[in-house]
Amino acid sequence: MTTSGPQLISSRDNAWLKDLRRLAQDAGAWRKQRQVWLEGDHLCRAALARGVKPATGVFTESAWSLADASLASAAPRNVVLPAALFSGISGLESPASIGFVLALPDEPALAPMAPTVVLDRVQDAGNVGAILRCASAFGFTQVVALKGTAALWSPKVLRAGMGAHFGLSLIDAADPSVLDKLAVPILTTSSHQGGLLHQQQLPWPCAWAFGHEGQGVGDDVASRASAAVRIVQPGGEESLNVATAAAICLHASAAAAPARL
Structure with a gap:
């Protein structure tokens, strides 16, 4: 559960936001940062349904105001961005309004008998x-x-x-x-x-x-x-x-x- 309110970031030069932009747009950034970016309501909810625990929730201002408890309390930290800043990090032609940052899962050992x-x-x-x-x-x-x-x-x-x-x-x-x-x-x-x-x-x-x-x-x-x-x-x-x-x-x-x- 979140222990405090969301952090509002309004500058595109914010260092954390720059890292997030690379994570969203650079095909290899996830290896360097050991993190994964999920964008969009469907993908975020699909992760939660499988028991995934995000590290950070990222919302536009309007999405945060409308977010239900399952999304708003999913991560221990939430960041709220103006819609224009969210669009600037988005990798989608039609930017979403919510995303999650996850720690990269540990790679499993190969299961010899698995389909x-x-x-x-x-x-x-x-x-x-x-x-x-x-x-x-x-x-x-x-x-x-x-x-x-x-x-x-x-x-x-x-x-x-x-x-x-x-x-x-x-x-x-x-x-x-x-x-x-x-x-x-x-x-x-x-x-x-x-x-x-x-x-x-x-x-x-x-x-x-x-x-x-x-x-x-x-x-x-x-x-x-x-x-x-x-x-x-x-x-x-x-x-x-x-x-x-x-x-x-x-x-x-x-x-x-x-x-x-």
Whole structure:
């Protein structure tokens, strides 16, 4: 619970506000500051619903005056900004009016038997965030992002994930050798080889690996895979967007897993 009223910051040259601006706009600032910026009512409430405890709440003046107790008392410290200053730190085209600063969660150890999603050099932040949402929705509890993948805790991936981060065990910037610790079969997708997805008996638990938007999974991942599968595409497109392919594959696993429905 907060022990005092909010701090009002009205100068854009305030040192703390400068750090917050970097955290919101610089894709790598979270590593240096060991903090994460969540912007918007939906993302903040999604974090609270998962038991996340923010370090600082940030509100526009009007949002603070309307904030309910769940938001106003979520953090031990609250900062109130004029709307123009909040807009100046926002990473959104249409700035929100509330945000949370969180301490960066400690990275967990890899769970060998967990249903897992492996991201191999998936570079688009929107794709990464969308895949995290699919992983959470379809019962995959662990995500391993290999080096070269868009950083899981970067602002754009956080926004695209829409709160999925807080229901997942996330391992970022991992070396492919970490996959040797998995005790579940690794499955990959391919546009030109392997059996058709809808004809396969899918193992559960398993790990699905999704690769670079143009190149697919690399040799380090492919050599560790138990099988490659294709998604039927009667319309004749050369390939699917990686997030779309992930949604199809993860749903197929969830539907086939025993006692999952």
